[in-house]
Amino acid sequence: MSERSLDLDDFSDLIERPHGTLRRQAEERRALTGLPPRALGRLDDLGEWLGAAQSRVPVQPVTTPRLVVFAGDHGIARQGVSTREAGTASALVRETLDGLSPAAVLARRFDVPVRVIDMSLDCDPGELPAEISRHRVRRSGGRLDTEDTLTLAEAEQAFRAGMAVADEEADAGTDLVVLGDLSVGGTTAAATLIAALCGTDASVVTGRGGGGIDDRTWMRKCAAIRDGLRRARPVLGDQLQLLATVGGADLTAMTGFLLQCAVRHTPVILDGVVSAACALVGQRVAFRAPDWWLAGHAGAEPAQAKALDRLAADPLLEQEVAVGGGTGALLALPLVRAAAALAAELPVGQPTAETAASHETAASHEVLDAT
Known part of the structure; x- marks a missing residue:
């Protein structure tokens, strides 16, 4: 392109x-x-x-909130950076669709509709409802430590898909979005983005992920972020190229979604480290955009703390929730409704x-x- x-x-x-x-x-x-x-x-x-x-x-x-979850697999997961096997994020999606995940349980309890968007799951798109996979950009993503996660054309497609979802929600009357993600390898991509944008080393942002990785896996994850950083730093001035280089389709779509929500005056509750990374990229694009986003909770990921500090965002809750899918952000929803x-x-x-x-x-x- x-x-x-x-x-x-x-x-x-x-x-x-x-x-x-x-x-x-x-x-x-x-x-x-x-x-x-x-x-x-x-x-x-x-x-x-x-x-x-x-x-x-x-x-x-707040009468018509919605949980919007972007899903994808990351090629870096093949390097053993997660407790989950590479290419298995579709199982997390099915768990959510079946109402069995923590986020699905809370969404049901709080009467919040759930929308899942497949951006790059490593499965046949026919395995999921067509509405979920209609925005898919590709099957899984490239390894961020050795190759771009997306082509620039794919990054633009993913970014525009996120914008389109934001427009659809605004047009449907959604008055508050609870934002979540489902991925394998996504926290590695998020930590790489945050380290690049905050100017920190890989060891400072490498966390244990939602599965609580052991020390050996942590070292592999730290090495992957370190190598990804070497590739990310030269493109820091081009946010779309940065997302293509190390972000993947789901994070790229979430960034476009967040920015378009700000355009459409739709407030958003951020979840964990992945949505925090996308918000940080969004801040680089438009400095007023974070005024439309709330940090739902503080998790255990050090990269999230770095991102929220740079965003000057004070999380509503500190429950150390590690599971994704929007769980922590959903916990903050009753506070927003009460306010x-x-x-x-x-x-x-x-x-x-x-x-x-x-x-x-x-x-x-x-x-x-x-x-």
């Missing part, structure tokens, strides 16, 4: 921050409840963030003259901004 039709620089112009004026109005409305400041802790911040994201004060309850309910339903008293004047000033600023 000699010329690229996808220009990631466009996202900087397309993505706006959540409405700051409305956030101030949400703060003022909260002050009228009579509760002491910070009495609700971070729930106040969440409610104000949601109001700004929805462009509504008071905020609307929305409190912000919407707590009774408020009459505004003071000072507060009313502040609202009039804010309204006049909105008119000026619109013109």
